[in-house]
Amino acid sequence: MSSSNLISVLKETLLQEHDLLTHLSDEQYAAPGQGYYKSSVGMHIRHNLDHFGAFFEGLSSGRIDYESRERNTLIEESTQTAQALINTYIEELQNFSLEANSALYIREEDGAPLKEASWIESSCGRELQFLLGHSVHHHAIIAMMIVQNGFSLPAGFGVAPSTKRYQTKVNN
Numbered sequence: 001m002s003s004s005n006l007i008s009v010l011k012e013t014l015l016q017e018h019d020l021l022t023h024l025s026d027e028q029y030a031a032p033g034q035g036y037y038k039s040s041v042g043m044h045i046r047h048n049l050d051h052f053g054a055f056f057e058g059l060s061s062g063r064i065d066y067e068s069r070e071r072n073t074l075i076e077e078s079t080q081t082a083q084a085l086i087n088t089y090i091e092e093l094q095n096f097s098l099e100a101n102s103a104l105y106i107r108e109e110d111g112a113p114l115k116e117a118s119w120i121e122s123s124c125g126r127e128l129q130f131l132l133g134h135s136v137h138h139h140a141i142i143a144m145m146i147v148q149n150g151f152s153l154p155a156g157f158g159v160a161p162s163t164k165r166y167q168t169k170v171n172n
Contacts, residue, residue: 006128009161011093013135014052017045018086019154020142021079030077033145041142042076048138049075049082052089055127058104063119064127065107136160 021029024041032038050069058064074081104127105119136158143158156164 006125006132007093007096010128010132010135011090013132013139014086014090014093016139016154016157017048017135018083018090020146020157021045021083021086023151023154024079026077026079028149028151029079029082031149034148040076041145042079042082044138044142044145045082046072046076048135049085049089051131051134052092053085055131056089056092059124062103063105063107064122065117067107067109132161 029042029045030040032040047069050071051066054066054069055064075085076082102124104122104124106122106127108118108120139158141158143153146153159167
């Protein structure tokens with residue numbers, strides 16, 4: 001998948017989030033999950049958007065630190081706040097111009113306290129791919145939460161592009 005395809009799929013994925021939020025009230029969006037894990041849909045959306053924020057923030061320095069995220073709780077409580085940020089990231093992707101093989105460094109996170117950050121070499125294309133996989137992963141969790149609460153989902157929400165391709169191939 002080329003970086004332009006990745007960007008298109010990432011924009012589509014963010015649009016799916018935006019569309020989902022038009023169908024949820026703030027109360028539904030912020031309601032704690034059922035069972036062992038108490039995270040809300042809003043917490044998953046905020047967490048996912050935090051990764052986009054870390055990506056875009058780190059581009060200018062070439063160093064992306066996914067662990068030093070903003071964690072703005074307003075994003076997990078308000079669908080409108082989340083939608084505004086989604087629109088911002090869609091616009092940033094629309095204006096995105098780095099080459100997929102542009103070198104980047106990602107802060108290593110191994111759980112141990114670090115006196116000085118260690119950095120792992122990566123590329124812009126690899127990190128765009130990470131954002132896609134991370135988004136789909138959280139969408140799948142959100143999909144389970146939504147369905148468990150008796151709501152329906154937009155078609156294809158939480159389904160990986162490779163799965164969609166496979167399903168198209170099998171069904172034709």
